[in-house]
Amino acid sequence: MIIKKPTKKNILWIAVVLITISFVLKEFLADTLITTCFMLVTALLAGIPVFKKALVALRYKIIGIDALVTIAVVGAVLIGEYWEAAAVTFLFMLGDYLESRTIEKTRSSIKTLLDQAPVKARVRKGSQEIEVRPEEVMKGDHVIVKPGEKISVDGTILEGSGYIDQSAITGEPLPVNRGVNEHVFSGTIIESGYLIISAEKVGDDTTFAKILELVEDAQDSKAKTQQFLERFSRFYTPAIILLSLSLYLVTKDIVLALTLLVIACPGALVISAPVSIVAGIGNGARSGVIVKGGEIMEKLGTVKVIAFDKTGTLTYGKPSVAGIQAFGIKEREVLRIAAAGESYSEHPLAKAIIQKAGEVSGPGKSLPEKSEIITGKGLSFTLDSVRYYLGNRKLMMDQSIRIDEIEEQILSQERKGHTQVLLANSEKILGIITIADRVRGDAKNAVSKLKSVGIRHIVMLTGDNDRSAKAISNELGLDEYFSELLPEDKVRVLRDLQEKYGRTAMVGDGVNDAPALASSDLGIAMGAAGSDVAIETADVVLMSSELDKLSYVIGLSRSTVRNMRQNIYFALLVASLLLAGVLVRSVHLSFGMLVHEFSVLLVIINAVRLTGYKEKSR
Numbered sequence: 066m067i068i069k070k071p072t073k074k075n076i077l078w079i080a081v082v083l084i085t086i087s088f089v090l091k092e093f094l095a096d097t098l099i100t101t102c103f104m105l106v107t108a109l110l111a112g113i114p115v116f117k118k119a120l121v122a123l124r125y126k127i128i129g130i131d132a133l134v135t136i137a138v139v140g141a142v143l144i145g146e147y148w149e150a151a152a153v154t155f156l157f158m159l160g161d162y163l164e165s166r167t168i169e170k171t172r173s174s175i176k177t178l179l180d181q182a183p184v185k186a187r188v189r190k191g192s193q194e195i196e197v198r199p200e201e202v203m204k205g206d207h208v209i210v211k212p213g214e215k216i217s218v219d220g221t222i223l224e225g226s227g228y229i230d231q232s233a234i235t236g237e238p239l240p241v242n243r244g245v246n247e248h249v250f251s252g253t254i255i256e257s258g259y260l261i262i263s264a265e266k267v268g269d270d271t272t273f274a275k276i277l278e279l280v281e282d283a284q285d286s287k288a289k290t291q292q293f294l295e296r297f298s299r300f301y302t303p304a305i306i307l308l309s310l311s312l313y314l315v316t317k318d319i320v321l322a323l324t325l326l327v328i329a330c331p332g333a334l335v336i337s338a339p340v341s342i343v344a345g346i347g348n349g350a351r352s353g354v355i356v357k358g359g360e361i362m363e364k365l366g367t368v369k370v371i372a373f374d375k376t377g378t379l380t381y382g383k384p385s386v387a388g389i390q391a392f393g394i395k396e397r398e399v400l401r402i403a404a405a406g407e408s409y410s411e412h413p414l415a416k417a418i419i420q421k422a423g424e425v426s427g428p429g430k431s432l433p434e435k436s437e438i439i440t441g442k443g444l445s446f447t448l449d450s451v452r453y454y455l456g457n458r459k460l461m462m463d464q465s466i467r468i469d470e471i472e473e474q475i476l477s478q479e480r481k482g483h484t485q486v487l488l489a490n491s492e493k494i495l496g497i498i499t500i501a502d503r504v505r506g507d508a509k510n511a512v513s514k515l516k517s518v519g520i521r522h523i524v525m526l527t528g529d530n531d532r533s534a535k536a537i538s539n540e541l542g543l544d545e546y547f548s549e550l551l552p553e554d555k556v557r558v559l560r561d562l563q564e565k566y567g568r569t570a571m572v573g574d575g576v577n578d579a580p581a582l583a584s585s586d587l588g589i590a591m592g593a594a595g596s597d598v599a600i601e602t603a604d605v606v607l608m609s610s611e612l613d614k615l616s617y618v619i620g621l622s623r624s625t626v627r628n629m630r631q632n633i634y635f636a637l638l639v640a641s642l643l644l645a646g647v648l649v650r651s652v653h654l655s656f657g658m659l660v661h662e663f664s665v666l667l668v669i670i671n672a673v674r675l676t677g678y679k680e681k682s683r
C-alpha cells in the first residue's frame with residue numbers, strides 16, 4: 066500500500082480531533098496517563114513542522130517566531146503543562162493555515178491575471194489550421210483567432226477586423242475596434258470578428274508575460290517600512306528570549322516566562338506591511354496600472370508635483386497637417402521636399418508630414434542625400450543637391466534666415482495651439498506647414514481630479530513653442546508650463562521643481578522623454594502596452610492612455626499606506642496589551658496564543674479589503 070503524503074489540511078483535521086479528545090478527557094477524566102498521552106501526541110503532531118522551520122531558520126542565523134514557539138512548547142512540556150503545550154501548538158497551526166488561506170486572497174489579482182493567460186493557439190501551416198500551445202508558436206507564424214477566443218501572441222493584423230476586449234492588458238473595460246495593420250496583444254479576447262495575425266512576440270516576450278513578471282517582482286520588492294520591520298524583528302526575537310530569561314531569573318515563575326515568549330511573537334507586525342502592499346499592487350494590476358514595488362507605492366501617495374510631457378501625453382500624439390503655405394514655390398513642392406527630409410525621423414511631426422505627402426501625391430517619394438537631426442529644433446538635409454532646413458524658429462535663427470515677414474502669422478497660428486514647421490533653403494523661407502495635434506479628451510478632467518486629490522502643482526514640459534504650450538496650458542488649467550525645452554532642459558526643470566515644491570512625478574509616453582522619466586522622483590509611463598522601453602524604465606506603468614488612472618493610482622497608494630499603518634498600529638497595540646496582561650498575570654499561555662493568531666488574521670483581513678479599492682467618483 067502506498068501512503069500519500071498527508072496534506073496540511075488533513076493534518077489539521079487530525080489535530081482538531083486530537084485536541085477535542087484531549088479537551089474532553091481533561092474536563093471529565095482529569096489528569097490521567099491517557100489524557101496526557103493525547104495532549105502530547107497533539108503537541109507533537111502540530112509542533113513538529115514548527116520545530117523544523119525553527120531549525121531551518123537557525124541555520125540562516127535567524128531566531129524567528131518558530132523558535133519562540135518551540136522553546137515555549139518544549140518548556141511547557143518539561144514543566145508538565147501538557148494542555149498548554151497542546152493548545153499552543155494547535156492554535157499556532159490553525160493560525161498558520163488560516164493565514165496562508167487568507168493571504169492567497171490578497172494575491173488573487175495575480176491569479177486573475179494568470180487565468181487570463183492564453184492556453185492554446187491556432188496556427189496556419191500551409192493550407193491547414195493546427196492547434197498548438199501558445200509557447201510553440203514561432204515568430205512570423207500566422208495565427209488565426211475566432212470570436213470569443215483569446216489572442217495568444219503580440220502581433221499585427223494581416224486580415225480581418227474585430228472588437229477586442231483588451232482589459233487584461235490595459236484595464237480598459239470597453240472593447241476596441243482593430244483592423245488590418247493594427248497591433249494586438251496576447252491575453253486579449255476577440256469579442257466579434259475574425260483575425261489572422263502575424264506573430265511578432267511570442268511566449269515570454271509578449272507584453273502580457275512582461276506584465277505578469279513585473280507584478281510578481283513588484284510584490285516581492287520590499288517597502289521601506291517592511292525592511293524596517295524585518296530588521297526590527299531580527300533583533301526583537303533574541304531580545305524577547307533574553308527578556309523572558311531574566312523574567313524567569315527574577316520571578317522564578319517559569320510559566321510567566323514562557324507565556325511572554327509566546328505572546329511576544331511579532332507575527333502580526335511582520336506581515337502587517339507586506340500584506341497591504343501585495344493587496345494594493347494587485348488592485349492596481351487589475352486596472353492596468355503597474356506599481357513596481359512597495360517603496361514606490363509608499364512614495365506615490367506623497368507626490369506634490371506632477372509634470373506632464375505634452376506630445377503624446379496630454380495630446381493624442383497623432384498630429385496631422387492642417388495647412389500649407391508656400392512662398393515662391395508650389396504647396397505640393399513644399400510638402401514633397403519636407404516629406405523627403407523627414408524620411409528618417411521618428412518624430413510625430415515627421416509622421417504627420419509624410420502621411421500628408423502620401424495622401425497628396427501617392428506613395429513613392431524621394432530620399433534625402435544627407436540628413437541631420439538637430440535635437441529640439443528640427444533637421445537639415447540635402448535633396449537634389451540643395452541644402453534645406455526644416456523645423457522651428459530657433460533653427461531658422463541659427464541659420465540667420467529672416468522670418469520677420471511671416472512672424473506675425475506664425476505667432477497667430479501658434480496661439481491656437483498649432484505647431485509651425487518651417488521649410489527654408491539656405492537663403493529664405495520656402496513654406497510653412499501647420500500641424501495640429503488634439504488635446505486628449507480626458508485631459509481636463511484628469512487634471513481637475515489630480516487637483517482634488519491634493520496635487521499642489523501641475524505643470525507641462527514641452528519642446529514645442531511657447532504659444533501653443535500656453536494655449537494648451539490655459540485650456541487645461543495647468544499651474545505652469547515650460548516650453549521650447551531640449552531633453553536635457555526637461556531634466557533641469559524637473560530638478561528645480563523637486564527643490565521648490567517637493568516630490569515630483571513625471572508623466573510621459575516614453576517617446577523622447579526617457580531621460581526625464583528616469584531623473585524624476587517617480588517616472589510614470591502611460592500608453593505603455595507594446596513599448597518595452599517605457600515598461601522597463603518607469604516606476605509606474607499605465608498600460609492604457611487613460612489619464613484618469615493617475616488620480617486613481619495616487620488614491621490607491623494612499624489607501625495602501627493607510628492600510629499598512631492601521632495594521633502596524635493594531636499589531637503594536639495588541640502586542641503591548643498582551644504584554645501588560647502577562648505581566649499582571651491575567652493572560653495565560655494558550656490564551657495569549659489565541660489572541661496573537663487572531664490579530665494576525667485581522668491584519669490580513671484588513672489588507673484583503675484593499676483588493677476591492679475603487680476610486681470614489683465625485
Ligand SMILES: Nc1ncnc2c1ncn2[C@@H]1O[C@H](COP(=O)(O)OP(=O)(O)OP(=O)(O)O)[C@@H](O)[C@H]1O
Binds near residue numbers: 443
Ligand atoms: N523631425 C522634425 N521635423 C520638424 N520639426 C521638428 C522635428 N523634430 C523637432 N522639431 C521641432 O523641434 C521642436 C521640439 O521637438 P521635441 O522633440 O524636443 O519636442 P516635442 O516632442 O515636439 O514635444 P514634447 O516635448 O511635448 O514631447 C518641435 O516642436 C518642432 O518644432
Ligand SMILES: [Zn+2]
Binds near residue numbers: 375576577578
Ligand atoms: Zn514627447
